[in-house]
Amino acid sequence: xxxxxxxxxxxxxxxxxxxxxxxxxxxxxxxxxxxxxxxxxxxxxxxxxxxxxxxxxxxxxxxxxxxxxxxxxxxxxxxxxxxxxxxxxxxxxxxxxxxxxxxxxxxxxxxxxxxxxxxxxxxxxxxxxxxxxxxxxxxxxxxxxxxxxxxxxxxxxxxxxxxxxxxxxxxxxxxxxxxxxxxxxxxxxxxxxxx
Amino acid sequence: xxxxxxxxxxxxxxxxxxxxxxxxxxxxxxxxxxxxxxxxxxxxxxxxxxxxxxxxxxxxxxxxxxxxxxxxxxxxxxxxxxxxxxxxxxxxxxxxxxxxxxxxxxxxxxxxxxxxxxxxxxxxxxxxxxxxxxxxxxxxxxxxxxxxxxxxxxxxxxxxxxxxxxxxxxxxxxxxxxxxxxxxxxxxxxxxxxxxxxxxxxxxxxxxxxxxxxxxxxxxxxxxxxxxxxxxxxxxxxxxxxxxxxxxxxxxxxxxxxxxxxxxxxxxxxxxxxxxxxxxxxxxxxxxxxxxxxxxxxxxxxxxxxxxxxxxxxxxxxxxxxx
Amino acid sequence: xxxxxxxxxxxxxxxxxxxxxxxxxxxxxxxxxxxxxxxxxxxxxxxxxxxxxxxxxxxxxxxxxxxxxxxxxxxxxxxxxxxxxxxxxxxxxxxxxxxxxxxxxxxxxxxxxxxxxxxxxxxxxxxxxxxxxxxxxxxxxxxxxxxxxxxxxxxxxxxxxxxxxxxxxxxxxxxxxxxxxxxxxxxxxxxxxxxxxxxxxxxxxxxxxxxxxxxxxxxxxxxxxxxx
Numbered sequence: 001x002x003x004x005x006x007x008x009x010x011x012x013x014x015x016x017x018x019x020x021x022x023x024x025x026x027x028x029x030x031x032x033x034x035x036x037x038x039x040x041x042x043x044x045x046x047x048x049x050x051x052x053x054x055x056x057x058x059x060x061x062x063x064x065x066x067x068x069x070x071x072x073x074x075x076x077x078x079x080x081x082x083x084x085x086x087x088x089x090x091x092x093x094x095x096x097x098x099x100x101x102x103x104x105x106x107x108x109x110x111x112x113x114x115x116x117x118x119x120x121x122x123x124x125x126x127x128x129x130x131x132x133x134x135x136x137x138x139x140x141x142x143x144x145x146x147x148x149x150x151x152x153x154x155x156x157x158x159x160x161x162x163x164x165x166x167x168x169x170x171x172x173x174x175x176x177x178x179x180x181x182x183x184x185x186x187x188x189x190x191x192x193x194x195x
Numbered sequence: 196x197x198x199x200x201x202x203x204x205x206x207x208x209x210x211x212x213x214x215x216x217x218x219x220x221x222x223x224x225x226x227x228x229x230x231x232x233x234x235x236x237x238x239x240x241x242x243x244x245x246x247x248x249x250x251x252x253x254x255x256x257x258x259x260x261x262x263x264x265x266x267x268x269x270x271x272x273x274x275x276x277x278x279x280x281x282x283x284x285x286x287x288x289x290x291x292x293x294x295x296x297x298x299x300x301x302x303x304x305x306x307x308x309x310x311x312x313x314x315x316x317x318x319x320x321x322x323x324x325x326x327x328x329x330x331x332x333x334x335x336x337x338x339x340x341x342x343x344x345x346x347x348x349x350x351x352x353x354x355x356x357x358x359x360x361x362x363x364x365x366x367x368x369x370x371x372x373x374x375x376x377x378x379x380x381x382x383x384x385x386x387x388x389x390x391x392x393x394x395x396x397x398x399x400x401x402x403x404x405x406x407x408x409x410x411x412x413x414x415x416x417x418x419x420x421x422x423x424x425x426x427x428x429x430x431x432x433x434x435x436x437x438x439x440x441x442x443x444x445x446x447x448x449x450x451x452x453x454x455x456x457x458x459x460x461x462x463x464x465x466x467x468x469x470x471x472x473x474x475x476x477x478x479x480x481x482x483x484x485x486x487x488x489x490x491x492x493x494x495x496x497x498x499x500x501x502x503x504x505x506x507x508x509x510x511x512x513x514x515x516x517x518x
Numbered sequence: 519x520x521x522x523x524x525x526x527x528x529x530x531x532x533x534x535x536x537x538x539x540x541x542x543x544x545x546x547x548x549x550x551x552x553x554x555x556x557x558x559x560x561x562x563x564x565x566x567x568x569x570x571x572x573x574x575x576x577x578x579x580x581x582x583x584x585x586x587x588x589x590x591x592x593x594x595x596x597x598x599x600x601x602x603x604x605x606x607x608x609x610x611x612x613x614x615x616x617x618x619x620x621x622x623x624x625x626x627x628x629x630x631x632x633x634x635x636x637x638x639x640x641x642x643x644x645x646x647x648x649x650x651x652x653x654x655x656x657x658x659x660x661x662x663x664x665x666x667x668x669x670x671x672x673x674x675x676x677x678x679x680x681x682x683x684x685x686x687x688x689x690x691x692x693x694x695x696x697x698x699x700x701x702x703x704x705x706x707x708x709x710x711x712x713x714x715x716x717x718x719x720x721x722x723x724x725x726x727x728x729x730x731x732x733x734x735x736x737x738x739x740x741x742x743x744x745x746x
Contacts, residue, residue: 125606137605148601148608149572174579181574186698193700209658272652272672279651283631290655291630369624369730370661518661518727 055084065163078134087130087162103130107158111188121152131156158184202456207371207517213270215507217263218361219390222383222502224259225358226391227252228304230415232351235311238414244312247405248415251398253308259394260301289367293360300353307350310340358387365513372440373447374513378433382509385426386502392419393498400491407486416485419498420477423470430466447516457512465508469501561621561641561707562679563735564694565717566614569742570701573598573612580696584683591666593617593677594693602743611741617664617677618726618734619643625656625665634674641707641735642681647673661727662734679704707735 050056056063062084070082085091088103108117110124119127128151132140140147150158159169159180169177203212231252235243243249268277281298285291309316313336320329339346362380369375396415399405405412437448452458473494477485484490575596587593594616602609623643625634633649634656636642650673657665657674668675680691689695694702705714717723723737 141605145598145601145610148605149610151606151608178574178576178579181572182576182696182698185572185574189699207663209654272654272667273650276651279631279649280653283649285627285629285632287627288630288655290628290653294630367628368658369732370658370663514658517663518730 051081052084055088059084062163068164069162074134105130105155105157105162108155109158109184109188110153112191113184113188114191116188119155124155125152127155128152198456202511205515208511208514210510210514212507212510213266215503215510217267217270218383218506218510219503220259220263222358222361222387222506223390223394223499224256224263225300225354226387226389227259227395228256228354228391229351229358229388230391230395230418231256232347232354234411234414236347238411240410244315246399246411247403247409248395248399248411249311250403251395251405253312255394255398256304257301257308260297260304264297289360289364293357293364296353296356296360300350300357303346303350303353306339307346309336310343310346313337313340355384358384361387365509370517371447371513372442372444372518373437373451373516374509375518376433376436376440376444378429378436379509382426382429382433383506385422385429386505389419389422389426390499390502392422393495393502397492397495397499400488407488407491416477420474423474423498427466427470443516443518447513450516451508451512457508457515460504461508461512464504465501468497469504470498473497473501558708559639559641560709561735562619562704563641563707563714563737564619564679564691565703565714565721565723565737565739567701567703567717567721567739568611568613569739570699571596571612571614572699572701573610574698576696576698577614577693577702580692581677581680584680584692586670587675588668588670591669591675593664593675609743611743613738614736615662615664616736617643618662618732618736619679621733621735622731624659624661624730624732628655628659630655637681640679640681642679643676644678644681645674645676647671647675650674661730661732 052063066082074082087105090103105127106117108119108124108127110119110121112118137147137151146159161168169180172180231249234246234248239246239249268274271277280291280294283291284295309332313333316336317329317333320332359380362383365371365374366376366379392415396412396419400407400412434448434452437444439445452461476490476494480490573596578592578594578596581587581593582589585593594614597613597615599611599613602611619642621636621641623634623636626636626643629635630653631649631651633646633651635644635646637644652667652672652674654667654674657667660676665674665676667673679685680689684691684695691702691704694704703714703717705712707714707718709715717739718737721739723739725734725737728734
């Protein structure tokens with residue numbers, strides 16, 4: 001009779017001890033993970049998922065402004081993110097010295113204008129080819145006939161800004177859109193007449 | 196029903212179904228008057244005021260004109276300015292000359308009706324209007340009656356002009372080659388006669404209980420056949436002329452009758468139901484049925500519908516093709 | 519009084535002589551005074567150069583602003599053709615659709631109240647809005663289909679060469695002023711020195727639906743590609 005009582009007491013104590021040790025082990029196990037990371041012995045290489053990390057260190061706003069125009073929609077249709085080097089390719093080693101090789105997208109036209117870069121029609125067509133890899137000619141044409149006549153006469157950035165959400169012509173109301181036509185055409189027409 | 200939508204709404208449409216109804220009413224009024232005058236002068240036996248067809252005309256002709264002009268006033272974009280069209284005129288405008296014609300026609304029509312139905316009118320108004328006014332009207336009507344023959348001939352002439360006017364109104368439009376042709380006034384004159392005949396026959400027999408064996412009813416019946424046949428011939432001339440003209444006139448003709456909503460409307464409604472069926476029924480049906488007022492009701496209604504459908508067709512299909 | 523033949527002849531010839539001389543002198547004086555007053559009417563017309571037009575519709579918007587044309591309707595339209603050529607050499611042809619200010623205007627002939635009128639001094643076809651009742655006859659009669667009902671004042675409306683707006687202030691019509699490529703030229707066809715006559719003499723032009731006999735005054739310089 002006495003041994004029965006003793007057995008139970010020992011078993012309960014053992015149970016209590018097991019629980020306590022189990023819980024302690026559990027607690028120590030977690031701590032050890034955290035403890036491991038706090039003091040690296042040497043430099044560890046980890047995968048950076050952000051391809052544009054290097055660019056955005058200096059060009060801080062560009063990724064955010066890009067997401068306005070080439071954000072979710074582009075991600076869906078492409079199946080991947082649009083990165084800086086997708087368009088601004090050819091970075092080259094002189095990047096910090098004015099970056100002569102990197103692809104830039106300035107406004108240029110095929111007729112001489114005031115304060116406007118002049119390029120030949122072939123060059124403009126080539127430049128626009130960058131955008132038109134994704135934005136195909138048929139799609140552009142269905143959106144607006146103005147793409148047809150400007151395909152080799154204007155670079156896309158004259159009327160569209162990529163690093164902004166619906167900027168320039170896409171956000172302008174009808175009257176402002178017409179003003180864009182009038183401004184450019186009256187400018188180079190006047191220069192043509194003066195010559 | 197997309198077919199209906201695009202048939203009644205298209206870019207080059209200016210005048211819509213309200214004008215078609217007005218053309219129908221004006222034509223019917225003029226046609227009924229022409230027939231009534233002929234009946235009175237050549238066919239009727241006995242007192243004209245007792246004749247059901249003349250009674251019908253006495254109601255139909257003014258109703259047609261007044262109702263037609265009223266809906267026209269409301270069709271204006273500035274209805275309250277309608278008086279300007281009655282006051283100001285332009286001799287080169289068919290519409291302006293038509294408005295003057297309308298005003299004269301209405302006056303002469305009321306005078307003529309007054310002369311014809313002087314007794315029934317005075318009897319009806321006795322007790323309801325002051326005696327002096329009544330005597331004055333009576334005296335006036337008697338005075339007019341002295342010139343009755345002249346007034347009647349004038350009215351007949353004005354009715355012919357009015358029936359043709361509806362055609363001239365549309366044929367002045369250079370914009371629409373199907374309308375801008377010389378056959379249209381002739382077509383409208385004859386369709387006025389046929390709609391006038393159908394209308395006064397319908398109301399004369401059904402409402403005013405004119406016996407279907409009376410000489411006037413027989414005459415109108417007999418008169419309808421050559422009118423409808425001639426109308427068919429005019430339609431053939433009309434479309435053949437357009438097709439032979441080539442260019443946009445030919446395009447307009449084929450657009451109208453070569454297929455589509457208006458083509459079905461024309462062949463099925465205007466030609467078959469409005470012209471061929473009444474002709475066939477009148478030719479084939481035995482004499483006993485012919486004098487049945489139900490039969491007369493059917494045939495005249497078909498005729499009237501046919502004319503309304505013709506005017507609607509000419510108006511809409513005509514405006515489909517621009518020069 | 520004895521009426522001998524001699525007497526008759528003498529009197530008649532005296533009569534003819536006096537009335538004839540008086541009459542012709544009166545007529546010639548009137549002519550002389552007319553030319554002295556220099557009343558040579560103007561005949562306004564316009565040229566739309568389709569080789570210069572870029573289809574920007576700045577003219578339509580300028581007209582809307584200057585003449586208070588409500589949205590939904592327009593006094594002038596620029597119509598775009600089908601694309602001519604293949605990518606990347608695609609071109610479009612733009613034509614102007616607006617009142618031709620005909621010398622033989624069908625709209626004036628058909629107006630029942632005389633609201634549609636041609637101002638003989640300028641050759642401009644215009645609408646007297648208070649006289650117009652809105653019957654629509656002029657809308658149907660115009661073969662160029664340039665008339666419409668103004669939804670605000672319910673009157674028939676169309677281009678009037680800015681007669682009561684810009685022209686009245688000594689300016690060129692709003693469309694002409696607004697064009698970035700100077701595709702529109704406006705002027706007096708009766709003035710041999712005017713710019714419009716110089717354009718008409720130096721360029722090949724065409725007009726719409728001339729065979730109708732309307733004698734339109736809106737000339738167009740045809741686009742180089744495609745059929746006229």
